[in-house]
Amino acid sequence: MKRILKIVAFVIVLLVLVAIGTVASAFVGRQPITDGFEINGIRIVKDGIVSVAVVPIGTGEVALIDAGNDKTGKPILAELARRQLGPDAVKFILLTHGHPDHTAAIKVFPNARVMALGPDVALIEGLVGAHGPLTRFMPVSPTDVKVNHAFMDGETFMLNQVPVRVFGVPGHTAGSAAYLIDGVLFIGDAADTSSDGTMKQSPWIFSDSQAQDRASLVRLDQRLLKDGSDVQAIVFAHSGALVKGLAPLNAFAQKNQ
Numbered sequence: 131m132k133r134i135l136k137i138v139a140f141v142i143v144l145l146v147l148v149a150i151g152t153v154a155s156a157f158v159g160r161q162p163i164t165d166g167f168e169i170n171g172i173r174i175v176k177d178g179i180v181s182v183a184v185v186p187i188g189t190g191e192v193a194l195i196d197a198g199n200d201k202t203g204k205p206i207l208a209e210l211a212r213r214q215l216g217p218d219a220v221k222f223i224l225l226t227h228g229h230p231d232h233t234a235a236i237k238v239f240p241n242a243r244v245m246a247l248g249p250d251v252a253l254i255e256g257l258v259g260a261h262g263p264l265t266r267f268m269p270v271s272p273t274d275v276k277v278n279h280a281f282m283d284g285e286t287f288m289l290n291q292v293p294v295r296v297f298g299v300p301g302h303t304a305g306s307a308a309y310l311i312d313g314v315l316f317i318g319d320a321a322d323t324s325s326d327g328t329m330k331q332s333p334w335i336f337s338d339s340q341a342q343d344r345a346s347l348v349r350l351d352q353r354l355l356k357d358g359s360d361v362q363a364i365v366f367a368h369s370g371a372l373v374k375g376l377a378p379l380n381a382f383a384q385k386n387q
Contacts, residue, residue, distance in 0.1 A: 161323045161370035169363050169373065170312045177205040180231050180367050184209050185311055187290040193222035194242070195309060195316045196232040196367060203235035217241075222289050225277075226318025226367060227303040228253030229260060229336075230268070236275050245287070247298055248280040250305025260303060261338040281307060295359075297350055301343025302332045308350060313362035315354075321347060321382070322369045329364070329378040344386045351376070351383035 165176035175182045177198035182205070185193040192215065198206055203217070210219055220239040225232060225246040233254055236244060244254075252258045256273035260266060281287065283298035295310040299320040309316045319332050320343060331347065334340050354361060354376060363373045372378050 159324050160368060161325050161327065163368070164370050167371050169314055169371070172312065172314055173209060174365065174371060175205050175209045178231075181365070182206055183314075183316060183365060184213075185289070185292070187221065187292045190215060190219055191221050191290065192219055193224060193289045193292075194220055194239070195224050195311075195365075196226055196318070197223050197235040197239070199231040199234050201234045201238075203238035206235060207238070224294065224307075224309055224316075225250070225254060226308070226316060226320075227306040229265065229303065229319070232318070232367065233273070233275065243278040244275060245279040245281060246277050247296065247305040247307040248282065249298075249300065250303055250307075251277045251280050253303060253305065262302075262334075262336045264335045297353065299343070299346040299350055301339050301341075301346045302337045304338060306343075306346070310354075310359060310361065313360050315361050315364045315379075316367075317364055318367045321379075322366050323364075323372055323378065324369075327372060327374070327378070329372070329382040331382075347379065348383045348386055351379045354379070 163176045163181045167174040171186050173184045175184060177200050180199050182198045183195035187193050210216060217239050218241050220242045223236060223239060223242045223244050228250040246254055253260060254277055255275055256271050259270040260268060281296040285296045287294050297308040299306045299308050302319045306318055306320050308320060321329050321331055324330055331340060331343050337343055361376045363371050364378055365371045
C-alpha cells in the first residue's frame with residue numbers, strides 16, 4: 131500500500147512539474163516590457179506580467195488600453211499621479227480581450243466607458259468562460275463589469291478628438307481586438323515579440339485557437355498594407371514594444387501565409 135501511495139505521489143508531483151514547466155515555457159524568450167516606454171505621448175505602464183497603455187485624449191483626460199492585472203490599479207494610478215491626474219481622468223478603457231489579467235482594475239475607474247469587441251463582451255462580464263487549454267479551467271462568475279460599447283471589426287471610434295481604428299484578431303479569444311491609435315498598433319495577446327525582436331503568435335496554452343490566431347494576424351497585415359496605414363510601433367500586452375513600423379507583422383505574415 132505504501133508503495134502504491136509513493137507511486138501516486140510521484141505521478142502527482144511529476145504532473146504538477148510538467149504543468150508548471152508548460153506555463154513557464156510560454157513566457158521564456160519574450161522581450162521584456164519596458165515600463166515608461168513612450169511614443170507620440172502614449173506611455174506604457176508595466177503591471178506585473180502585463181502592460182497597460184495610457185493614451186492622452188485631451189486636457190486632463192486619458193484612455194487606457196486594458197486595465198491590468200492588479201485589482202487596486204496601483205501601477206496605473208501611479209502613472210496618473212505622475213501626470214497630476216486622478217482616476218476620474220480615465221474616460222475610456224479599451225480592452226484587447228476578456229482575460230482577467232487585462233481587466234482587473236476596471237472598477238478603479240468608475241467614470242470610464244468600457245469598450246471591447248462584441249464576441250468578448252460575455253467573457254469580460256463573467257457570463258461565460260474562456261476556451262484555451264488552460265484558461266477553460268478558470269472559474270466563471272459575474273464580474274460586475276459592464277461593457278458600455280461593443281466594437282465591430284473595422285469600426286473607427288473617436289476618443290474625444292482622437293480616432294481609434296478597431297480590428298478583430300480572433301484566435302487568442304473570440305473577441306480579441308487590435309487598436310491603431312496615432313501610429314501605434316496595440317495587439318494585445320494576439321502576438322508577442324521574442325528577445326531578438328521577431329514577432330510570434332500567442333502561446334497555445336492560453337489561446338482558443340492558434341490556427342485562427344495566425345490567420346487573423348496575416349489578415350491584419352493585409353488590411354493595414356492595403357489601407358496604407360501609418361504604423362510606427364507595435365505594442366504587445368506581455369512583451370516589449372517594437373518601433374519598426376509594420377516590418378515585424380509583415381515578416382510574420384509572409385512566414386505564415
